[in-house]
Amino acid sequence: MKKYRIALFFVCVLLLAAVPAAEAKVYINIDSPSAQKFPIAVTAFKNMNNAAGQESLSPWFADTLGKTLEITGFFNILDRKAFLVDQAKLGIATENIQFPAWTAIGAESLVTGGFSVSGRDLTLECRLFDVVQGKLLVGKRYTGKIEERKEMVVRFAQEILIALTGEKGLFDTKIAFAGKKGGVSEIYAVNFDGTDPVKLTNYGSITLSPKWSPDGKQLSFLSYKDGNPDLHVLDLNRKTVKRILSTGRLNLPASWSADSKRMLVTSSKDGSEDIYILNLADGRMTRLTTDPAIDVSPTWSPDGRQIAFVSDRGGTPQIYLMDASGGNVRRLTFEGGYNTSPAWHPRSNRIAYEGRAGGTFQIMVLDTAGGTPVQVSTNGGRNENPAWSPDGRYIAFVSRAGGKSRVCVMNSNGTNVRVIHEGLEAYVSPTWSPHLNFY
Amino acid sequence: MMRYGILLAVLMAFVLAFTLTTGCSAPKKATKEDVTKAGTKPAGPSEEELARQRAEQEARDRALREQALRDQEARERAERDRAAAEASRLKDLSRIYFDFDRAELSAEARETLGKVAQLLKASPGKSLTIEGNCDDRGTNEYNLALGQRRADSAARYLQTLGIERKRIKTISYGEERPLCSEATEACWHKNRNATFVYTEK
Numbered sequence: 001m002k003k004y005r006i007a008l009f010f011v012c013v014l015l016l017a018a019v020p021a022a023e024a025k026v027y028i029n030i031d032s033p034s035a036q037k038f039p040i041a042v043t044a045f046k047n048m049n050n051a052a053g054q055e056s057l058s059p060w061f062a063d064t065l066g067k068t069l070e071i072t073g074f075f076n077i078l079d080r081k082a083f084l085v086d087q088a089k090l091g092i093a094t095e096n097i098q099f100p101a102w103t104a105i106g107a108e109s110l111v112t113g114g115f116s117v118s119g120r121d122l123t124l125e126c127r128l129f130d131v132v133q134g135k136l137l138v139g140k141r142y143t144g145k146i147e148e149r150k151e152m153v154v155r156f157a158q159e160i161l162i163a164l165t166g167e168k169g170l171f172d173t174k175i176a177f178a179g180k181k182g183g184v185s186e187i188y189a190v191n192f193d194g195t196d197p198v199k200l201t202n203y204g205s206i207t208l209s210p211k212w213s214p215d216g217k218q219l220s221f222l223s224y225k226d227g228n229p230d231l232h233v234l235d236l237n238r239k240t241v242k243r244i245l246s247t248g249r250l251n252l253p254a255s256w257s258a259d260s261k262r263m264l265v266t267s268s269k270d271g272s273e274d275i276y277i278l279n280l281a282d283g284r285m286t287r288l289t290t291d292p293a294i295d296v297s298p299t300w301s302p303d304g305r306q307i308a309f310v311s312d313r314g315g316t317p318q319i320y321l322m323d324a325s326g327g328n329v330r331r332l333t334f335e336g337g338y339n340t341s342p343a344w345h346p347r348s349n350r351i352a353y354e355g356r357a358g359g360t361f362q363i364m365v366l367d368t369a370g371g372t373p374v375q376v377s378t379n380g381g382r383n384e385n386p387a388w389s390p391d392g393r394y395i396a397f398v399s400r401a402g403g404k405s406r407v408c409v410m411n412s413n414g415t416n417v418r419v420i421h422e423g424l425e426a427y428v429s430p431t432w433s434p435h436l437n438f439y
Numbered sequence: 440m441m442r443y444g445i446l447l448a449v450l451m452a453f454v455l456a457f458t459l460t461t462g463c464s465a466p467k468k469a470t471k472e473d474v475t476k477a478g479t480k481p482a483g484p485s486e487e488e489l490a491r492q493r494a495e496q497e498a499r500d501r502a503l504r505e506q507a508l509r510d511q512e513a514r515e516r517a518e519r520d521r522a523a524a525e526a527s528r529l530k531d532l533s534r535i536y537f538d539f540d541r542a543e544l545s546a547e548a549r550e551t552l553g554k555v556a557q558l559l560k561a562s563p564g565k566s567l568t569i570e571g572n573c574d575d576r577g578t579n580e581y582n583l584a585l586g587q588r589r590a591d592s593a594a595r596y597l598q599t600l601g602i603e604r605k606r607i608k609t610i611s612y613g614e615e616r617p618l619c620s621e622a623t624e625a626c627w628h629k630n631r632n633a634t635f636v637y638t639e640k
Contacts, residue, residue, distance in 0.1 A: 250587040273584040340578035
């Protein structure tokens with residue numbers, strides 16, 4: 001986990017809120033499948049006190065902010081060479097902005113900024129303009145140490161996302177996954193933008209299926225570290241591990257309840273592989289499925305009223321739905337002979353899963369009302385184990401192509417595929433954290 | 440008349456038995472006397488005679504040692520052969536294979552399991568761990584369940600053949616312990632198995 005830097009003190013000044021919240025306009029409708037990338041210009045930052053030796057910071061801020069915005073997949077960062085005016089020279093306040101010069105190159109938004117350096121102290125001012133309407137959308141001032149400039153940039157990127165999409169981005173989230181090497185698998189985690197990779201377990205055993213708790217404090221996983229496939233929970237703050245289920249037979253962790261107090265698990269303790277609710281306080285288990293077939297990979301709907309899971313009761317593995325009590329079981333997928341790994345969209349009745357399509361596996365999305373599945377992954381090779389981001393705008397998944405395995409993130413419409421971890425022999429089971437508020 | 444006949448026969452048998460016993464004991468006495476005479480013989484053997492006797496004794500000892508060594512080697516060879524035969528038998532009885540996404544036992548698998556049952560019946564001290572494995576196609580979590588199912592399906596069949604359930608442990612490794620990693624049907628087939636690990640109690 002990335003540590004808070006106590007020394008970093010941000011003064012966030014809302015310079016001018018030109019648009020009252022009640023009238024807030026959503027500039028980018030991310031959930032529209034046909035959404036075009038939003039054209040935004042980011043100018044070089046103005047060296048406000050002409051600090052000597054800090055000239056390189058001017059393009060550094062523009063480049064870093066541009067790259068940070070680009071990672072979200074929502075923006076078209078306009079090339080600075082195409083700019084018609086030097087806004088840093090003209091001034092970065094509203095009265096200095098040459099709005100027509102920005103609309104002329106196709107920009108809909110403009111980011112300007114300035115910095116002043118004194119010793120190791122840095123003051124950063126950032127402004128976001130709607131150049132079509134000619135007004136300031138958000139302005140912030142940050143003060144801190146010069147080493148903390150990247151965090152300041154990410155913080156302003158979060159502000160831009162709130163202003164333009166109605167919601168902050170995912171820069172304070174992490175993705176955990178199991179990585180395999182030399183017959184051993186361990187749990188790793190990495191930031192949304194692929195930075196700060198950490199190894200969370202080191203058992204030299206088979207350790208799989210991490211699931212992040214909704215409170216962000218715990219990670220459940222399966223490990224053979226004590227000989228049998230048992231369930232464990234890692235307390236991420238205290239760095240302690242507790243074994244929560246050991247039956248001498250197979251136990252798999254799955255979905256956490258919204259209050260992080262219960263967990264859906266698969267266990268073969270009573271014979272066949274069935275789905276249970278495990279009460280974490282007292283270890284009590286409530287059996288939900290009794291079919292002699294394999295029932296595995298359960299996931300709660302966001303309201304907790306339904307469960308999607310995989311069963312081979314019909315002869316091949318398919319996605320099924322049932323009520324939270326275990327009743328009213330109905331089959332959801334009918335296309336293709338192998339549909340597994342369901343992940344319920346955090347805000348809608350859509351389920352992402354991995355389905356066999358054309359001899360390989362791809363990430364599909366299907367409404368729980370049924371209908372035709374939409375294949376969202378389109379890059380070559382085999383794509384599997386989908387996990388939604390907490391805002392439902394992205395899917396983390398594992399891509400296997402050309403003999404290499406990688407953990408990737410794509411926008412929910414399948415665009416903007418980014419590799420967030422590679423280099424191990426194989427990866428499985430990415431899981432997305434909630435907002436951890438480290439930016 | 441008849442009674443006299445029996446009496447006479449018994450008497451004759453008695454006489455004959457006495458005569459035979461005496462006749463047998465006579466040569467034994469003579470032998471003992473000979474030994475006594477030889478032990479008290481005053482004159483010792485010559486130096487050559489002693490050297491010859493020593494050499495003969497050494498040759499006999501050497502022959503005995505060599506024989507013992509040959510016997511030992513033979514025993515070890517037999518033990519090695521037996522262990523090899525056992526290992527090869529266990530190797531034949533180390534794995535059964537499955538079809539893609541299936542846990543049903545093939546005729547071949549049932550035949551192997553029949554031999555496994557015989558082996559377990561013949562060696563009551565042995566216990567068995569059945570490890571369920573899958574090829575890497577399909578989903579890792581589903582494959583963990585499928586591996587458990589494969590191991591259970593072998594365990595259940597052994598139970599029907601009269602093996603006590605408590606002698607069998609099952610564990611699934613899903614697709615986590617492949618024997619090979621090529622994307623070929625031959626390799627996938629190899630990885631879809633239940634592996635038998637025997638342990639002495």
